[in-house]
Amino acid sequence: MAGVAVSTTINGDSVEYLCQPDETLLDVLRDRLGLTGAKEGCGTGDCGACSIILDDRLVCSCLVLGAEAEGRRVETVEGMAHGDRLHPLQQKFLEHAALQCGICTPGFLIAAKDLLAKNPDPTEEEIRFGLAGNLCRCTGYDKIVRAVQDAANVMKGA
Amino acid sequence: MNFDPRYSGRNFSSVGTRPIRPDGVDKVTGRARYGADFNMAGQLVGRVLRSPHAHAKITKIDTSKAEKLPGVKAVITAADLPDLTDGDASMYDVLDNCMARGKVLYDGHAVAAVAAVDARTARQALKLIEVYYEILPHVTDVDEAMKHAAPLINDAIFTEGLEEKPVKPSNVTKRSQFGHGDVHQGFGHADFIVERSFKTEQTHQGYIEPHACVANVSSDGTADLWVCTQGHFVYRQHCAQLLGLEASKLRVTSSEIGGGFGGKTHVWAEPVALALSRKAGRPVKLVMTREEVFRASGPTSATSIDVKIGARKDGTITAAEATLRYTSGPYAGMWAELGAMTAFACYKLDNVKTVGYEVLVNRPKTAAYRAPSAPMAAFAVESAVDELAKEIGIDPVEFRIKNAAQEGTRASYGPVYGPIGIGPTLEAAKHHPHMKAPLAKNQGRGMACGFWFNFGGQTCTDLNIGMDGTVSLAVGTVDVGGSRASLSLVAAEELGIDYSHVKAIVADTSSLGYNDMTDGSRGTFSSSMATISAARNAIKVLRDRAAQMWDIPVDDVIWENGQAIAKGEKYGNLSPLSLKEIAAQSGKTGGPIAGHSELVADGAGVSFATHICDIEVDPETGATRVLRYTVIQDAGKAVHPTYVEGQYQGGAAQGIGWALNEEYIYGKDGRLQNAGFLDYRIPVCSDLPMIDTQILEIPNPNHPYGVRGVGETSIVPPLAAIANAVSNAVGVRMTHIPMSPPRILAALEAEG
Amino acid sequence: MVEVTLWGSLGTAAGGKNKVDVEAKDIRELFRKLGEQYPGLEPWIDRGIAVSIDGVIYRDTWSKELPQGAEIFLLPRLAGG
Numbered sequence: 001m002a003g004v005a006v007s008t009t010i011n012g013d014s015v016e017y018l019c020q021p022d023e024t025l026l027d028v029l030r031d032r033l034g035l036t037g038a039k040e041g042c043g044t045g046d047c048g049a050c051s052i053i054l055d056d057r058l059v060c061s062c063l064v065l066g067a068e069a070e071g072r073r074v075e076t077v078e079g080m081a082h083g084d085r086l087h088p089l090q091q092k093f094l095e096h097a098a099l100q101c102g103i104c105t106p107g108f109l110i111a112a113k114d115l116l117a118k119n120p121d122p123t124e125e126e127i128r129f130g131l132a133g134n135l136c137r138c139t140g141y142d143k144i145v146r147a148v149q150d151a152a153n154v155m156k157g158a
Numbered sequence: 159m160n161f162d163p164r165y166s167g168r169n170f171s172s173v174g175t176r177p178i179r180p181d182g183v184d185k186v187t188g189r190a191r192y193g194a195d196f197n198m199a200g201q202l203v204g205r206v207l208r209s210p211h212a213h214a215k216i217t218k219i220d221t222s223k224a225e226k227l228p229g230v231k232a233v234i235t236a237a238d239l240p241d242l243t244d245g246d247a248s249m250y251d252v253l254d255n256c257m258a259r260g261k262v263l264y265d266g267h268a269v270a271a272v273a274a275v276d277a278r279t280a281r282q283a284l285k286l287i288e289v290y291y292e293i294l295p296h297v298t299d300v301d302e303a304m305k306h307a308a309p310l311i312n313d314a315i316f317t318e319g320l321e322e323k324p325v326k327p328s329n330v331t332k333r334s335q336f337g338h339g340d341v342h343q344g345f346g347h348a349d350f351i352v353e354r355s356f357k358t359e360q361t362h363q364g365y366i367e368p369h370a371c372v373a374n375v376s377s378d379g380t381a382d383l384w385v386c387t388q389g390h391f392v393y394r395q396h397c398a399q400l401l402g403l404e405a406s407k408l409r410v411t412s413s414e415i416g417g418g419f420g421g422k423t424h425v426w427a428e429p430v431a432l433a434l435s436r437k438a439g440r441p442v443k444l445v446m447t448r449e450e451v452f453r454a455s456g457p458t459s460a461t462s463i464d465v466k467i468g469a470r471k472d473g474t475i476t477a478a479e480a481t482l483r484y485t486s487g488p489y490a491g492m493w494a495e496l497g498a499m500t501a502f503a504c505y506k507l508d509n510v511k512t513v514g515y516e517v518l519v520n521r522p523k524t525a526a527y528r529a530p531s532a533p534m535a536a537f538a539v540e541s542a543v544d545e546l547a548k549e550i551g552i553d554p555v556e557f558r559i560k561n562a563a564q565e566g567t568r569a570s571y572g573p574v575y576g577p578i579g580i581g582p583t584l585e586a587a588k589h590h591p592h593m594k595a596p597l598a599k600n601q602g603r604g605m606a607c608g609f610w611f612n613f614g615g616q617t618c619t620d621l622n623i624g625m626d627g628t629v630s631l632a633v634g635t636v637d638v639g640g641s642r643a644s645l646s647l648v649a650a651e652e653l654g655i656d657y658s659h660v661k662a663i664v665a666d667t668s669s670l671g672y673n674d675m676t677d678g679s680r681g682t683f684s685s686s687m688a689t690i691s692a693a694r695n696a697i698k699v700l701r702d703r704a705a706q707m708w709d710i711p712v713d714d715v716i717w718e719n720g721q722a723i724a725k726g727e728k729y730g731n732l733s734p735l736s737l738k739e740i741a742a743q744s745g746k747t748g749g750p751i752a753g754h755s756e757l758v759a760d761g762a763g764v765s766f767a768t769h770i771c772d773i774e775v776d777p778e779t780g781a782t783r784v785l786r787y788t789v790i791q792d793a794g795k796a797v798h799p800t801y802v803e804g805q806y807q808g809g810a811a812q813g814i815g816w817a818l819n820e821e822y823i824y825g826k827d828g829r830l831q832n833a834g835f836l837d838y839r840i841p842v843c844s845d846l847p848m849i850d851t852q853i854l855e856i857p858n859p860n861h862p863y864g865v866r867g868v869g870e871t872s873i874v875p876p877l878a879a880i881a882n883a884v885s886n887a888v889g890v891r892m893t894h895i896p897m898s899p900p901r902i903l904a905a906l907e908a909e910g
Numbered sequence: 911m912v913e914v915t916l917w918g919s920l921g922t923a924a925g926g927k928n929k930v931d932v933e934a935k936d937i938r939e940l941f942r943k944l945g946e947q948y949p950g951l952e953p954w955i956d957r958g959i960a961v962s963i964d965g966v967i968y969r970d971t972w973s974k975e976l977p978q979g980a981e982i983f984l985l986p987r988l989a990g991g
Contacts, residue, residue: 036195037188041366042448046835077188090186097800100639102185103367103416132844140811319919335918573962573983761966
């Protein structure tokens with residue numbers, strides 16, 4: 001199968017790659033570009049571990065083709081921190097121990113970033129429904145919700 | 159072992175604080191490397207062909223077409239994994255489970271595997287492998303499998319543990335029995351007796367990270383394995399045994415692990431990946447799909463349990479009896495035995511008897527799942543206890559307090575308890591504000607208790623002090639939820655230095671001595687014991703070096719608050735030497751400073767919890783919402799309380815999913831119908847409330863800091879606590895887990 | 911001499927006894943003598959048995975001493991999550 005040439009922007013950088021027409025964006029990120037922050041937990045869009053932001057929209061990168069990134073903007077967990085300064089969500093996830101094994105964490109951080117961009121002052125219920133597309137098996141979500149609440153407060157003050 | 163593990167009260171400075179974990183930044187920036195995040199140069203993609211049948215003879219496998227496909231570098235079947243288990247029956251089962259030998263025993267059983275240059279070629283190759291099956295009758299239900307007419311899964315199995323040797327083969331591999339006293343007599347003294355039958359469905363551990371590994375076998379017999387596992391040393395032993403490799407030449411590195419909960423305690427795909435690599439002469443990466451994870455890894459037992467409990471009018475239990483039937487997949491297990499041991503462990507009983515039956519079925523090989531077997535037994539027993547309390551007319555908490563086991567009680571599984579926490583968790587529940595909160599229509603409150611043993615086991619750690627005075631700690635238990643943070647705290651505590659100067663890592667199998675599996679809630683318990691021991695050994699060296707620096711006898715040097723102090727008035731002018739100062743001179747005083755420890759951590763100390771929950775049932779749909787949830791559990795000593803809370807909350811959430819939603823659904827054809835997260839629904843964020851926790855600290859006498867394992871017990875009470883709450887809300891006793899909307903509606907309709 | 915209690919299934923293998931007396935000073939000697947006195951127990955011992963001494967469970971510790979008058983209880987070796 002002939003490869004597809006793609007020009008896109010990932011975490012603010014221009015990136016070009018060749019991928020197969022049936023290759024998912026998740027596989028491109030992980031296997032071709034070495035961005036393994038997004039995880040494959042299911043490959044069917046059920047777990048949210050591969051969450052990325054594509055042109056301001058939260059998507060499961062396992063349900064997007066690599067070819068579809070042409071000319072668009074991709075944000076992954078690797079682009080959240082500024083240099084050695086963590087994003088407030090990253091900092092609050094650490095402080096609240098909102099991760100145990102950490103495999104779902106990149107997806108939660110991206111989903112929470114998208115949530116707070118659209119709703120900077122969410123209620124607990126809005127956080128819970130906003131993050132309902134991301135599965136965590138370790139924490140029972142309690143500390144994740146608290147970390148997002150705390151990050152929202154910090155970001156409002158910033 | 160000259161290490162004294164006994165508890166001695168002390169004032170902690172590091173232990174009990176809540177610092178950020180040392181592996182945290184990597185995990186929030188996407189840099190942490192899990193099983194599938196590692197690659198080797200020239201690596202191939204491995205894929206496994208699985209049986210579409212629940213039970214069938216393999217009459218022929220033709221791999222010739224697949225082998226000819228360009229890009230395919232190796233195809234293997236059971237013939238490439240010859241039996242080297244030398245009569246070790248349980249390892250033979252592991253081998254057979256890795257790759258079917260003559261017969262497939264469940265939907266999803268591996269029959270062949272390929273390694274190819276890319277995933278697409280590997281997938282194509284699987285389609286070209288021709289497997290000829292002769293389909294056999296199958297059985298997936300636990301009660302059906304026990305019937306005389308049931309299809310036999312293994313005709314070489316004769317039930318063990320019967321008084322008379324059986325003459326016919328059976329799907330029941332073992333009968334086990336526990337208890338003491340005379341239950342018949344005990345029931346004779348009862349004023350009230352509750353007798354009920356319960357069922358629970360099979361669930362999966364549901365870790366978000368699928369099994370993944372990268373294997374590389376060289377022609378000189380050395381090999382490397384990168385893998386997500388709860389025990390890389392055990393994986394090394396098992397893979398070496400199954401592949402005929404020398405253990406010391408197989409280096410296994412434990413990746414970050416994306417959840418295990420017992421499901422990553424034995425090998426599935428790893429021997430297959432190694433065999434593929436050996437045949438192809440190149441590294442092979444093998445990652446399971448989610449569907450494969452459900453069909454072929456995990457799960458826990460499905461069960462059928464009968465419980466009978468009798469009590470006097472005053473609320474004293476006079477006798478308790480249970481028969482427990484647990485599926486173990488198509489291979490022998492000890493799951494019902496664990497259920498039989500734990501069922502009544504919370505109570506002080508003069509007359510108790512439990513009998514367990516291990517039952518073969520055409521389902522995946524049962525693996526441990528967090529306090530394996532205990533949640534189902536607790537569901538049955540705690541439901542019956544609640545019902546009995548109601549019949550007697552006594553408050554369910556008071557009833558449990560009256561009958562709770564205490565120090566000196568003979569446990570239902572045999573030994574006499576030391577200091578334990580069941581009574582205190584119940585007292586805490588009784589006085590918890592949650593118990594007095596108002597309830598509205600269609601809402602119900604339930605509570606239940608749970609027990610788990612906790613393990614110790616073989617443990618090895620190395621503690622090395624750098625010349626700058628910082629400490630690296632290499633441990634061999636896997637960090638499944640913050641243990642590098644807690645072990646760093648323990649090292650800092652013992653040495654008397656700041657947490658920030660300790661860095662803990664999980665060492666690979668070639669860098670550290672053997673460690674048992676990270677299971678049985680043993681990670682922090684065992685490795686903290688070994689870390690304390692290693693630190694004390696390092697302190698001996700530090701004192702010796704300080705003595706050299708001062709040129710005084712070592713017996714005059716003591717270690718206090720992270721520094722060496724010369725004891726005695728004659729040394730009045732000597733100012734203390736800090737760890738950093740001693741480390742800086744180590745090159746001149748005898749070389750590197752280190753402390754090592756190899757020990758068997760025993761005396762893990764049993765663990766108890768009491769949970770309270772409020773739920774609301776929608777009578778129209780049968781759907782249940784959890785409104786409020788409280789976990790009260792004894793931690794012995796919480797080393798890093800935030801991560802202890804995390805264990806309590808996570809176990810409760812898994813138990814809630816088990817109670818309300820999760821189940822393996824098999825069709826009449828014996829095939830799994832819901833092998834994905836859409837249809838096997840684990841709790842999502844919007845399903846749950848905040849989960850409140852209360853940590854009790856009743857020191858474990860067999861650990862220097864009083865630590866008990868905390869990881870597993872939290873999954874034991876939820877099934878029963880929610881069943882009791884739902885039963886209280888709808889006025890019908892729920893006896894079948896999960897209490898999915900159709901089951902609740904059916905129960906309501908049956909009641910009319 | 912220590913009195914050793916066997917759990918139900920192990921008792922069946924020891925010919926229906928649930929308590930046996932053994933002259934043993936540590937876990938290693940206990941296992942050796944149990945195997946000699948009750949050959950039916952040998953396969954169980956090979957597969958692994960845990961020993962509870964006054965309520966504390968020991969696994970692979972042959973050298974562990976059995977104090978006089980201690981409560982010795984044999985249990986199956988456990989699996990965990």
